[in-house]
Amino acid sequence: MSQLSSKVPSTATAPHDVLVVGGGIIGLVTAWRSAQQGLRTAVVDPAPGRGAAQVAAGMLAAVTELHYGEETLLALNLASADRYPSFAEELTEASGEDLGYRSCGTLSVALDADDRAHLREVHALQQRAGLASEWLSGRECRRLEPMLAPGVRGGLRADDDHQIDPRRLAKALLIACERAGVTFHREWAARLSVIRDRAAGVALTDGTELTAGRTVLAGGSHTALLTGLPEEVAVPVRPVKGQVLRLRIPDAYAPFLQRTVRAVVRGSDVYLVPRENGELVVGATSEEQGYDTTVTAGGVYELLRDAHELIPGITELPLVETIAGLRPGSPDNAPLLGPTALPDLLLATGHHRNGVLLTPVTGDAMAQVLTTGELPEAARPFTPKRFGARQEQTV
Ligand code: GLY
Numbered sequence: 001m002s003q004l005s006s007k008v009p010s011t012a013t014a015p016h017d018v019l020v021v022g023g024g025i026i027g028l029v030t031a032w033r034s035a036q037q038g039l040r041t042a043v044v045d046p047a048p049g050r051g052a053a054q055v056a057a058g059m060l061a062a063v064t065e066l067h068y069g070e071e072t073l074l075a076l077n078l079a080s081a082d083r084y085p086s087f088a089e090e091l092t093e094a095s096g097e098d099l100g101y102r103s104c105g106t107l108s109v110a111l112d113a114d115d116r117a118h119l120r121e122v123h124a125l126q127q128r129a130g131l132a133s134e135w136l137s138g139r140e141c142r143r144l145e146p147m148l149a150p151g152v153r154g155g156l157r158a159d160d161d162h163q164i165d166p167r168r169l170a171k172a173l174l175i176a177c178e179r180a181g182v183t184f185h186r187e188w189a190a191r192l193s194v195i196r197d198r199a200a201g202v203a204l205t206d207g208t209e210l211t212a213g214r215t216v217l218a219g220g221s222h223t224a225l226l227t228g229l230p231e232e233v234a235v236p237v238r239p240v241k242g243q244v245l246r247l248r249i250p251d252a253y254a255p256f257l258q259r260t261v262r263a264v265v266r267g268s269d270v271y272l273v274p275r276e277n278g279e280l281v282v283g284a285t286s287e288e289q290g291y292d293t294t295v296t297a298g299g300v301y302e303l304l305r306d307a308h309e310l311i312p313g314i315t316e317l318p319l320v321e322t323i324a325g326l327r328p329g330s331p332d333n334a335p336l337l338g339p340t341a342l343p344d345l346l347l348a349t350g351h352h353r354n355g356v357l358l359t360p361v362t363g364d365a366m367a368q369v370l371t372t373g374e375l376p377e378a379a380r381p382f383t384p385k386r387f388g389a390r391q392e393q394t395v
Helices: 003-007 025-036 071-095 113-128 138-144 166-179 220-225 297-310 312-316 359-372 377-382 385-394
Strands: 016-021 041-044 106-110 134-137 154-158 183-185 189-195 198-204 209-217 238-248 260-265 268-274 279-283 319-329 336-339 345-349
Touching: 016 025, 016 198, 025 041, 025 166, 025 209, 025 345, 025 359, 041 209, 071 166, 071 359, 071 377, 106 113, 106 138, 113 154, 113 260, 134 138, 138 154, 189 209, 209 359, 220 238, 220 319, 220 345, 238 297, 260 297, 268 297, 279 297, 297 312, 336 359, 336 377, 345 359, 359 377
Parallel strands: 016 041, 016 209, 041 183, 106 260, 209 345
Antiparallel strands: 106 154, 134 154, 189 198, 198 209, 238 279, 238 319, 260 268, 268 279, 336 345
């Protein structure tokens, strides 16, 4: 086929059983699991494997990211954290790629009396939720992590919060999908096709129409930009910008940190995630700026300022990368998983701060719903229909 004729829009592509719109880690895990079930699966994305996973630090932080009012989400987060070791083993086997899974634990610290009071409340919340975390004095924190600032006033040790390298995770999922026979359409999806009141696939920006038995929207924060969605399908997902830095720990400084260290400084989260390969990820801002991924001087300044208060020695390290990405925020900070009000249209998005953590359980839930029509028990609270119902109640 000539280059010219390959550009001619097609309207008669082979139908798929499942079309996944979005090739980030959530779209890829959905596609991989779908293909493993014997479903003919395709992914639509101009650059599969890219997206928020290229920015994320990869904390598997069910304990230290627990917030008030998010107990339902906690159950899903814990289920996915439990699932991670076997998921990582299976994906490594399927892809031949190491995922950088590291069961290193996390230390949340307080820098002043206000922070300490806040962290005490967090500890009480964790205890009420039955989570394992231990209160440490400032001295005990520094014994664990000697690079901590001398002024650290206390901390919480959470040995169950681990990490993975999201870039390796994305690469491995891409390979696993290819090996499982997933087809890739490297183009943007422009519009959902609805035929006889059912989702029927998508039209791409080059005019190609892709048809499918089921369409899964898994494009992170971009899911809300797809046109053609009927009014009854609410996709209340918005971009929440996060700026992140990557530093390098030279051999002479290793081991710089043994575990993830985090704090809330002046109301903003800051965390430092040390990888075995010498990378140190420092994150992250949380900004409501629409679809903007500009790295700003202010964002970098605030991250370095807060991280420096925690670990003064970071100013010695080479700064190798600054990057910004978009979390798919949802109104209750929890994902939207499974069927929508439109038959044959499903969602797998809205994972907000927990996309990397929730990857295993999302894959399991989407495989089950695609094969049986039913979400597993643990995923039912996250039906996208919860938002449709709320809107009706408020009318
Ligand atoms: N889970 C960390 C973040 O979203 O910044």
